[in-house]
Amino acid sequence: MNDLDENGWGHVHHAAFRGFIKSVERFIAADPLQLELETGDDLQSTPFLLAVTSGNKESVKCLLGLGAKINAVNTQNQGAVEICALKHFIELLEFFIEYNDDKLPVWKNLFKFLTSETEEEVEAAGKCLRTMTQGSEADGVNPNWEQVYKNGGVPIMVKVIKMSNVGEEARIPTIKTLLNVIPQAEVKQQLVNCGSIPVFIKQLKSEHMLTVQLAAKILKELATVKDYANLAAQNSAIPALLNVIKTVKNEDVLVEAVEGLGNIAEASEVHQTTIGGTSGAVESIVALFEDCVFKPLLMALTKAIRQIANKIQQNQNAFINARTTHHVVLLTKGRHRDLQIQAVEAIHSLAEDNAYTQKSILDDRADIMLMQMLKKSRVEMLLERTAVALWALAGDSYDRQKSMAEGIGVPQLIEFLNSVMEQLHFIGSEGLGVLAQGPSNLQAVIGQASGILPMVRHLRSDKEYIVLSVIRTLRYLCVGVAYVPNVKNQGAISHARGIRFLVALLVHSQNELIQVESALTLAGVALGNEAILAEIQKNIDFSYVRILKMMYVKDEMVRLLAGASLAMFAYNNMSQQREIAAQGGVRFNCLVPFLQSDDEFFRCNAAFQVVVLARIIPDEEQANSSAVGIKLLTDLLQDSQSDTILALAADCLARLAHTRAGVPNAIIAVDTVDLLCNLLSSPTEQVRGCAAIALGYLSHNHVGERQLLKRCRCNPYLMKVLQRYTNKGKLSASFEEGWQHYKRVGLPTIEEGRINLVAPHADPLQEATLRPDTNISTEDADKSSNQRSSTSNLQLAEDGSLTGRSSRASRTSRLTNGMSVLSLQNSNSGSQASQLSVNAIVPEASTKHIAAEY
Template identity: 50%
Template sequence: MGDMNETGWSDVHTCAAMGYTKSIEKFVENDRSLLEQETADHLRQTPLLVAVSRGQKEAVSCLIHLGAKVNVTNSHNHGVIEICALKEFIFLLRYFISLDLPDLPVWRHLLQMLGSDVDKEIAAAGKCLKALTQESDELKLAWISFLNNGGVPAIIKVARNSVQDHVKIPALETLVNLIDRSEIQKALVTSGGIPAFLALLKSTNLQVVQISTQILRELSRVPDFCENLVQNQAISHFLKVLHSTRDSDILVPVIESLGNLAQSSQKLQATVGSFPGLVACLVSLFDTNGHPALILALTHAVSKIVVKDKGNQSAFVNGGVTRQIVNVVMIHLRHREIQMLENGANRLLMQMLKRSRAEFLQEKIAMALWALAGDSCETKREMANDIGVQILIEFVNSKSKELHFIGSEGLGVLAQGPLSQQEVIARANGVHPLVQLIRTSHEHIVLSVIRALRYLCLGVGYIPHEQNQQTVLQSGGVPILVALLAHSTNEVIRAEAAYTLASVSLGFKETLDEINQNLDFSYVRILKMLYSSQPLVQLTAGSALACFAYNSLHQQREIAIQGGVRLDCFLPFLKSAEEFYRCLAAYQVVILSRVISDEIQALSSATGIKLLVDLLKDSKSEEILALAADCVARLSHTRAGVPAAIVAVNAVDYLSTLLLSKSEQVRGNAAIALGYLSHDHKAERLILHRCRNDPYLMKVIKFYTKRLRLATTFTEGWQHYRKVGLPPIGAGRPSLVHSRSHRNNNQPLITNLHLEENGSIAQSDSTVNEEGDLICRSSRTDTP
């Protein structure tokens, strides 16, 4: 049995190579020394090493079970792990990992192979690590073992190694598999990975460059790492890449990285925008042959670089970014339309969008326009208004996920604010297709649609739009939203679904009954989210509970029965330096004060009201002022005593001052809040006094409260003041009806440009008379 044949093998070696487990067991039972018998050839292998080298898993398992040593090596100093790596036996490596034997540290051996001076061994180890770190049921926690065994420093060492770049690729791809994990990212940065991968951008191997850009893009998504990237000359490296290649697989992550750097802080936004040659390079990348993914990356990056930075905005405009975006779609247009693009590129882009019914062309134009709108809610609203409700609904009904998102976002912003277009969207049948779109598999679209439906059903001051609520119910939206609340794996979606369910059912008993009858619905699901690790999930869950509880003693009792809430959930937000957190939490504690078990109702209400009014007084943010005014508007028609408490802390004075704001959202929300407060006798006197001294304030209130019923005594008091006589309205007050293009001059306030079939340009100008009515006139000019 132990005798060697002419090849230097005994019978036990042959059985191991062939996988004859029964024979192996018999041989070892007769002579246990055969377990470690080495071959007499140049490799000097034990039966276990022979079985491994032939990929005989059952023989390997049998030999280990019989007691074979697992840490033996052959004459090349290769053990079982090294042999598996060189032969790429991933199934055996997974088997050894599952055994978790102390004498066989799989990860450590593979990572040690990466430090070899033999190219073949480095590449083999990299390929195995890449395969083992890909997501699989067997190795869901592989990244932990990789990290704990020093995997990240080992990969960085390979990146810096002087071996040929193609040898590095499998090891670098291992890091790509894991780079989305924060622990891996942190280890990479602390181990000096940023300069190592920036250096690889100089490689002549395009695959190495592509992998490096993917890794750097993931790091740039973490604001804490962005300063480190910039300090290591990342912008300069990125710019050189942009100049050196036209490969979209490389350009896209580089461009996205630049956008992420700009988004991380105002300081880095200015640094990116002012970097010599960068703006010109980005603008030049908008070309007629651009890849769709490249165009999308460019438009998003430009949006991040220019948002709220006037210097960067000017740099891009002066660099001709609008003209380049036009060039993206020019190849698809008729010649005579090309001749018309001497001026007004933005406006004509909009006309191109409305004229074309080719989805590919619509998608490109819409993405460019939406990116240029930036992140400001007001500029997005202006852009959505220019696109038009009907086209936005067409986007929602299209087959393009990019158009789905833009359509949903556009309808969502139009449904918000004091001049909401909820009614226009309802008449255009825009709610039903949004409900159907919730079923999409793309989470960012699901979130956008859920929020859009909320805005369509609930306006400023928590005024329900009954027709849109009815449409959501009839379109089957309630069971879909309940299912998302109960079963979505995304906690943000669960919280947003809960909030929208509350909005759809506010004041609408039929919908509320359907929600409560659904077996998957429970307030406990929402209450649990108050203890989430994500602050925005906590606040959204609080908003959902507050909306369900709004002016409903029955729902408040149900929330209390199913657990209620504790003030502890809100205290961190009430004390937060973030005004947004304080504002939402302050409103929530007032509404939920009856179900807060560990605080006296009056105290929690007083705390919340005081915080909201302080924000009206002190905040410098238009977004926060608009939100705080909206919250006050909601509270002003809730339970008895709350309006009086609001008035007692000088809210009327602060809201009246906000009527002069340049922001329509601030101005309108403040007007609506004052409209509700007019039903409080003390507030009525205070508002009338302010308006008597400045009649413009009353114009603002009336302009934004056309859908509300002001107190009768308030309107009668104002009529009396008009008869007695009022001072004239001073100049320089914000215009209540204006357009983006004529905001700062005396030209007609609204201009509509459209292309006639004969190639001429027809223009209609609109202005507004003293009573707020639109007066239109038209003209026509020949094609230049």
Template identity: 45%
Template sequence: MSIFASQRQDQEKDEYAKEREVMDELDENGWAQIHHSAFHGFTKSVERFVAASEDQLEFPTNDHNHMTPLLLAVGSGQFDTAKRLVDLGADLRFLNQLNVGVIELAAQKGDLRMINYFLDINHKDCPVWSRLVKFVVSDQDDNAESAGRMVHELTKGEGSDRYWGDLLAVNAVPILLKVIQSLVSDKAKFYAFSILLNLIAHDEVKEEVVKAQGIQTSLKKLQTKDKDLLLVSSTLLCHLASVEKYVDRLVAEGAINALIKLWQDCGDIKVLIQATNALSYIAAAKKDYKQTVGTTPECFPALVKLFSEHRSKDLLMALTMSASTVVSRDESNQNGFANEGGATALIELANDKDGDIQLNAIKGIHMLAKDNPHTQEMILEQNGVEPLLLLLKRSSTPDTQVCCASALWALAGDDIERCRYMARGIGVNLLIDFLNAQEPHDILHYIGAEGLGVLAHGPHNKQDVIARANGVQPLVRLLRSPKKNIVLSAIRALRNLCVGIGYIPHHTNQMSILSARGIRYLVALMVHSRNELVRVESALTLGCCAVGNTDVMTEISDSLDFNYIHILRLLYSKDSLVRLLAGGALAAFSYNNLGQQQEIEESGGVRHHCFVPFLESSDEFYRSNAAFQVVVLSRIIPDEDQASSSAEGIKLLVDLLHQSKNDLILALTADCLARICHTRAGIPAAVISVGGIDLLCNLMLVENEQVSGAAAIALGYLSFNFMAERILLNKCRIDPLLYKLLRHYTANYRISKSFIKEYKHYKHIGLPPIDANQKTSLVSQKNIPLIKGLNEHRPTMANLRETGPTPRPSSPTNPQESRSCDRFGSVT
């Protein structure tokens, strides 16, 4: 080596030593130049220092923090400098004197960008999640809060799907719950709850929360005074309550009482929404829990109070949904809620200007009224029908119509007069629109058919109105419905459209069914349906379609499938109602038709023993129908004398007029008498001989229109008998109101002209005065016939339950269900 090269080398060493001395020189704070460069983000300077000496990369400050350049860059938020230091190989494991590293510093500063960078590089020396979760458990409030805030930000939104598995892997859930149970600040606890809520959508996280005593921890925090903490704890409970398998544990830990206490004590709307939704989930999980909620003494008073105190839409939506859930299919809860003023609250909300609140309130009214006469009466007394009808007629949205119509039909319940009232309120045209509603609106189809069937029955029926509105064709279309209860309702409605009181045929509707191919569909159902009730109801409706109509009877007879053997077989069904209706179908075909009676006889005929169980039954419904059937079929019952069969049937019908306390049965029995009084000679005289005139006259004065109307129509047919005419004239002479009732109800039915002429003669020569104070109103129909003044023997299907077959359901919430008897308690 030359002397010059040696001198140069020595000179470079001296310069390096001087430069190193300058780099290592510390200021009064114990910081070197690289520390200042890293802290202020002078990346080039940092690169030069590291290039000059690699040990500068990990050169710590000589102060109480003992910070490396990387820690200083991270702590001051110098992202590019920190990134360059990492690229240069800075130690990511280094912790300062406070045991804080790059992750903890970034969390303290709330530097989300820095944390995301470390997550992206996923360096083995920098396990971000384990260090963050460990930092969350810090006993220093500031550290716990900053770490919790950072994890909360990372797991929001899409971060939940991205990182929930990583957090579970580092056992984050029990650690977070440990934080909530600790003495750390409420803010730190809030962030721990918030992290859990960010992740709670994942089933695995819910499972971990429950395993780590998350339910107990959350319930304890419901006693806190901190509103934020109260909100997150109630929200976590709501999420867990939405999973049915956790409800048992929630209830066992006292969640119901704790949540109801929030209803009582908390004024925060957001917290109340979460508590309300949680209680809804619990009540929906099991019937026992629903009853537990309802039987908690503070429940309904607190719930009704919330309705009156708050106007928040979200809260009102939650409250109405909770009320619906708690009272649904639970009579005790329905009564408890209604008695505390719940019905009033829901009715007020049904009048709300907000459509969503209206619909939720109407759903609540539906659940409150369903299958409960007591709550139905309360809602009706408070004019709960009016807002439902107004919204129904104002809205053309199918979902709204379903909601309103279902509630109205639930309010009608099993009471015949209420059903007519609801059907009249809805109107014939709208009911027909229900029939034409597009799928999947089975509820509207059901209510439409039921409503038209109700309106088509009785002394003042709407058969003509329905005929003019073309209501027959959509009913015929419903015969093809796959839903059994809809098919049955359509069959029964068609039957009521074909015949009125006394089996008076409605020729127009019969021909409409014929032209709409309804006869073919009914024959097909009678022969091929797998359901016995559908078969026998179809047969009965075919018989009513054929009453007094040769064209329809010809169409039926020409059908290759039709044969009376199908009906005769049903006389031996295991189902008593099917047997009864089969007899009714044969009676309808035989009614004033000797030719069909002969065909039935030739097909095998009927035997008296088929009717004996019904004639001797304690069930008045069975006795009334069977009595009518044996009178009509007496000619073709070979094992019993015709006169004996007729006498037995007539005597039973008249006895029922005297004995029955059920308006439904009285109306049916009067109708049966009206039918047989214009079948053949001798029957009117037999009715008169056993006191039928007196009983029918008495029934004309009862309040129920169906009973008084049917009795008047039966007397109209009896008036063609000379003896009956004399008796009626005498009674009407004593009480002219009877004559007015007769004329009122028989306007579209037959009554003897001779009787009318004779009465006018009596009136001309003078009649005794009428004491108006002791007489019933001529027209019993009221503006609200279902609220006041109804006697204890109203025609309800509930009355039939005590003595007869199970009726069809009063509400169409589940279109799959169907019952065995139509709403009119009769086979016609």
């Protein structure tokens, strides 16, 4: 029975190898020494090792059950684990792991085998480890990652990759094993701690493309952690990856290199700037789009563009100059949803907060494609990304935002509010807010489309940026240019319990800006509406004291808006003025810093506030404070180069033009009619419309009517603009009669080269020259700008002759010669200090002349 054949095998060896379990049991029962009987060949294997070699698990179980040595090895120092590795018997290895015998530490033996000096053994061990750590999409990372981590496998594998005596083919399974376990944070940390980053950066120079691909993939995964991305950048990963992008043609390799570069860029603005500033980097990335149809590479490229360009203007500009938009826009036309999303996000990243790139992308008509996607898409994620990209393209330009909002449409914007996506809530609110503003607003359309209720619901959002946007939009829906209230929308907000939510935000919000914006919107909802004002004041939490206290906080914007809310509550409402005064009143010194500010927005708002609140400012004479405000608003009309400020100043004057007696006289006394008429030629609709509405109210003043008629007689186009924006009876009947008389007498023709008011939201700089009299147009933007800054524009004098427009000094000088003085309600409480503040804002002579007319 112990006899060996010519190959050195006995009967027990053959039985164990072939899986004849009963024979094995019978042989060993007859002679227990046969359990460890070694073969007579060079390997000197035991029956147990032969069972392992054949991969027969039942035979292995039988021999272990009979007491065979589990840690037996052959003459080549190969035990059960090593034999399984060479044969790639994964199932048997997993059996030994489950058997859990301390004499056979499977994982340690595998890693020891991995460090062999023989390429065959290194490769075999690597392949087994790769298979045993392979995860799945459904289950994620294989739980065996923990055994790799605990048994020190990561440093061992990095050491193997560094070994120069092992070929690249043999090392590849080891790298793949690392990729299987690298998603775990502990593994990433262990990789970095053992100095793997320089190792893999070196592998990027390999001639073996699969090695380069896997090394780039390792670096890509490590770069998802900011600290590790920084280490990679410090070890020159950026130029190494760029070199791969520039020199390699293999698309699979390029995918990993581009994604790795993108992840490093995303970790830090410094890395973004480094990549963008590297000569030829952007051009090399964009060049990969040419003739590329490989979707993974297209995905990687568009994602990398987003990561590299995000909020870095020089990178945004570089990508646009490299004609990236053309390629990205083409990708939005495809049917691959993930690729569409990446392309849309790239457009957003290129356009965000960059007027130059926004214009360039719009020139490539990207907005048309995005708008089509918006209309067709039913996938909320794509819908959200597309809307965000469109809004980024709109930028800070009111006209462009309005054009985008009109393109999306009121129903779609309201749908955004009803979506589950937070970004859509914000864009829906912002879009409706833009449409609710200006001289050609859609307040009524939004109200009729039931857009107010979903906005009121979002007052309860836990996202402050959404709450702020909704608060402002609700205000815009209630108050038009010149403080004209929309009673229906005010009522809708009240019925939707919006008053209660706004008061709650005013009282309980931890954000001061939300508090003050809520106060301002409450004032807008109550403007000219006694019923809603009574509802607000019935709320026990509401008090003007809360708003007055905000005028003393540190944040200057909060202080400014607190004054704005008080001014709106007090606007044309004597009872509320008395109430504010009784609860503490407003001090002139609170407004002086804004009146003296270098910021035109602050000056404009404070100037309006000081006129409206003049009666309840105890530390300054009413006439003086009103004169200061009017003078500052008029100066802004003449001096500002910002369309936003010009529109705001004109709007403020429109509000003041139908407030208390004497104010219109004071406004007209400083050539405001002339300045507003100049703005009717502005290429910006917001400026034209606000100026026209202000002039409409001033036409109810006899002097203002006469001045306006003279300007319209010289330039009939101005009347066309007035009629477009004052079609609700804002022009006085007397002015209309005077104009009809001029029409009968005869008027000059309207010059060519003016902006088309029939399509007012078109880009005025792109409008073609239009026919006189049929299309309504204005002079070009340069001529309009010159009119505002010139001190010698021609106007018709009272005797019919043409004269130059007066400068500020000559206007105030005329006030002393020919203004009728109205009786004023003087206050003797103004202190010397506050009077000095007034004189510091506007010269004393100017305020005296304006006050006298007022």
